[in-house]
Amino acid sequence: MNKRYQPSVKLTENDVTDEDVYLQRRKVLKSLGFIGLGSLLPNSSQAFNLFGSKEETPTRTFVTQPLSFAKPEKYASQETQTPYEKVTSYNNFYEFGTSKEDPAKLAQEFKVEPWTLTIDGLVNKPITLSYDDLTQRFSLEERIYRLRCVEAWSMVIPWIGFPLSELIKQAAPLSSAKYVAFETLFDPKQMPGQASRFVGGGLDYPYVEGLTLAEAMHPLTLMSVGLYGKTLMPQNGAPIRLVVPWKYGFKNIKSIVRIRLTDKQPRSTWNELAPHEYGFYANVNPNVDHPRWSQKTERRITAGGLLSTKRIDTQLFNGYSEVASLYSNLDLRKFY
Numbered sequence: 001m002n003k004r005y006q007p008s009v010k011l012t013e014n015d016v017t018d019e020d021v022y023l024q025r026r027k028v029l030k031s032l033g034f035i036g037l038g039s040l041l042p043n044s045s046q047a048f049n050l051f052g053s054k055e056e057t058p059t060r061t062f063v064t065q066p067l068s069f070a071k072p073e074k075y076a077s078q079e080t081q082t083p084y085e086k087v088t089s090y091n092n093f094y095e096f097g098t099s100k101e102d103p104a105k106l107a108q109e110f111k112v113e114p115w116t117l118t119i120d121g122l123v124n125k126p127i128t129l130s131y132d133d134l135t136q137r138f139s140l141e142e143r144i145y146r147l148r149c150v151e152a153w154s155m156v157i158p159w160i161g162f163p164l165s166e167l168i169k170q171a172a173p174l175s176s177a178k179y180v181a182f183e184t185l186f187d188p189k190q191m192p193g194q195a196s197r198f199v200g201g202g203l204d205y206p207y208v209e210g211l212t213l214a215e216a217m218h219p220l221t222l223m224s225v226g227l228y229g230k231t232l233m234p235q236n237g238a239p240i241r242l243v244v245p246w247k248y249g250f251k252n253i254k255s256i257v258r259i260r261l262t263d264k265q266p267r268s269t270w271n272e273l274a275p276h277e278y279g280f281y282a283n284v285n286p287n288v289d290h291p292r293w294s295q296k297t298e299r300r301i302t303a304g305g306l307l308s309t310k311r312i313d314t315q316l317f318n319g320y321s322e323v324a325s326l327y328s329n330l331d332l333r334k335f336y
């Protein structure tokens, strides 16, 4: 547990409250100055919020690029996809503020080029990837995955990326490597939440995450460089982020600059902040409730207002049962 910082904002189940309560809460927070920053920005235009009503959001100025990619049948899906508009306007990226709308508003000037991603630690061949390497060094493919946030909302997103295992193989891990540690860019000049505890919710930056080496090498684990056919918007973690579809969303660290192979369990931002609420493993599990809310069901965000969608049952490992063998010797209640 991080003793120095107490979070001023924690992940909450705010997405499952009634619309009136949500809007009331925003009004109160606004009057207290807690969600002032994003809403004070100029150049606003009308857009639909999750409830289907209109609210102010800024014009998108960040430019994405189309990507070339395969569409393997194995990762196709008949599930209704969450519209691009919602995937890119309802985000958790505390480096750009703690409300869901902040990242889309405050990240439009984020510079992704040049970028360097270093893979080092317990490897024979450390690698440094440039911005172009991220989309050109590996064959890209589309994978339609469910994303289940620990806050009990979920989306279905057509990610574009490559398996993390391919990157790790190129670095030639040493036999002593047991874990993989990830780190987000630290640049308080570009990320207002890193410059101010008030904006960034009191998290200890840079944001860090970790996986066991076996989890990192699993074929489902994806390094994503795009979604809906084009490169990522900054609010989704441009230029490269992790996607581990059987784990809660907070494991999916964004805007990664370093991947380090280690022999010790890596630090994890939310786990350090509140270990009794956010475990290192963070596997989606309807049988292990969050101390402050149930994890049995989730609200799937699709087209239409948030409250017009029905709650659906949450599935163990978010339905990706092929990963169960990774945890056959683990008590999932203890190692949540």
Ligand code: MTE
Residues within 6 Å of the ligand: 087, 090, 091, 092, 093, 094, 095, 147, 149, 150, 184, 207, 235, 236, 237, 248, 249, 250, 251, 252, 253, 254, 255
């Ligand atoms: N990565 C960084 N660096 N900072 C963050 O605040 N939030 C996490 C994760 N990755 C976060 C992050 C959480 S809580 C979730 S649910 C997902 O990103 C949300 O991803 P999305 O906004 O693309 O849906």
